[in-house]
Amino acid sequence: MQPERSTLSALSPKAKGYDLVIDFFSNIGLSREASMYLKMFRNISPWKFAVVLISAESLRCCSKEVALDLAYLCGLNLYPVIVLDNLYSSEHSLVSPVGKSPPARKYKTGQRIRKLSRTNSRLVSSITAAGGRAMSIYTELFSLNTPLPKDSEFDFRLLVDHLDLGPVKEAVRRKKIPVISPVVMDTDGRTEVINSEIVSNALCSRIQPQKLIVVSEQGGIEDRQGNLIRNVIISTDYQALVDSGCLDEVALRQMEAAVRLLREVPELTIQVASAGNLLFELFTVKGHGTYIRAGHSILVTESYEKLDIGCLRRLIEDGFGKSLVPDYFDQPPHRVFYERDYHGVIVVKPLEGDIFYLDKFVVGPQWQGEGVGGPLWRELAKCYDKLIWRASQNNPINNWYLEQADGFQRTEQWNIYWIGLTPSQVGGLISQVVNTRRTVV
Secondary structure, X not given: OOOXXXXXXXXXXXXXXXXXXXXXXXXXXXXXXXXXXXXHHHOOOHHHOEEEEEOHHHHHHHHHHHHHHHHHXXXXXXXXXXXXXXXXXXXXXXXXOOOOOOOHHHOOHHHHHHHHHHHHHHHHHHHHHOOOOEEEXXXXXXXXXXXXXXXXXXXXXXXXXXXXXXHHHHHHHOOOEEEEOOEEEOOOOOEEEOOHHHHHXXXXXXXXXXXXXXXXXXXXXXXXXXXXXXXXXXHHHHHHHHHHOOOOHHHHHHHHHHHHHHHHOOOOEEEEEOHHHXXXXXXXXXXXXXXXXXXXXXXXXXXXXXXXXXXXXXXXXXXXXXXXXXXXHHOOOOEEEEXXXXXXXXXXXXXXXXXXXXXXXXXXXXXXXXXXXXXXXXXXXXXXXXXXXXXXXXXXXXXHHHHHOOEEEEOOOEEEEEEOOOHHHHHHHXXXXXXXXXXXX
C-alpha cells in the first residue's frame, strides 16, 4: 500500500520525531522496515544519510511535495544531500527524459545558471516555509585545480578528487539540508553548468551514503511495454535483462549508468522513484520504484578461523534479535557460507553420515530484501543433497522455507523441513532435531 500524499503532507515535521515515522508506516504495515532504517540512519554521520538527485521535471511539477518531505526529514534530524538537475538539459542517463523541455543549446550558460539559482532558492524557501531548514550550495562545493573538460559528459571520477565536502558538512552541522546546484568554476575562471548526474555520482563516491535516490516523474525504469522493473541485482539480473531485449534505448542507458556507479560504490543502493514516494523510498526496503543493487559475493569456509567472529556474532544476534550463547563458536561447523561483508550467513553442522543440519540462516535486518538470501541458498544447494532444519512457527520466512523443502512436519514448538531425505530417515531424525539445544536465547 502506498502512503497517501494528503496524509503525509499533514504530518508536522517537528511533531514526534522518530515515533511519528514508526506510527505512520505502521498504518501501512511497514513499521518494522521503517524502524530498521531509522536505527541505521542514527548510527551513521548525518551528512552520509543519502544523496537525492531531483530531476528537472520533478522540480517544475512537484517542488512543494518534495519540500514537504524534506522539511519532515529535518524534524527527524536527517539531512540528505540534494542535487538539483541542470535545467533544460537532455544530458541524462539515470534520469529518464520526461516531457518536452527546451534543448540546452537554446540557453546560454549565464541564463542557465540564473535559472538554476532561482530554482535552488525557491526549493530552499519552500523547505523553510514547510518548517524545515536548508542551505543553497553553488560553486563552493568544488575546488577545481584543472580546466573543465570540454566534453560535458566526462567521467564522474574526474570530479571526485576536486570535491570540497566542507560546505556540505557545514550545512549539516547547522542542521540544514544542503541543496546543491551543479555549477562549477575552474582555474580559468570559467563557470559552467555540468551534468547533475556527474555531481551526484561524484558525491556518492566520496560520501559513501546508504542510498542514491533519483527522483524522476517516470517513477522508475520501465521495459518496452511500459511495465515497471521493480528489482535489479546487477550480478544476477543485469545481463539477462540486456539479452532479453526488453530494454529500450532509454532503459538500457539507465541500467548502464547504474552499473558504472555501482562499480565505484558497490555498497550503494540506487532507487529511482517519483517525487510522491521520497519518504517511502528512504524508509522501506524496496519502495515503489526501481531498486538497483550491485549484488553480493558469497564465500565458503570449513572453519571459523578465517572469519571475523565479532562481525559474525553481531550478524546472527541482529538477525534473530536475541543473544548467541557464549560457547557457540566452540563447536566447529561443517561449512559456513557468508556474504563477503557479513550481510548474511548460513551455518551447516554435521548430523548423521551424509545428512547435515542447517543450523543458522541469517540475513542482517538492514540487508533484508536486498537479494542476499538467494545467493547464499544457491551456494548451499551446490554442496548438500541431504539437509534437515527447524524454524520457529512464527518465523517470517516459513513460507519461503516450504518452497525450498522436499518435506515439512510441524511439532509442538518447531516447523521441521528437509531436502533429499526418505520418510524413514526423517522419522529417525525428528526427535534429534527438536531436542537440539537453543543457541540464540
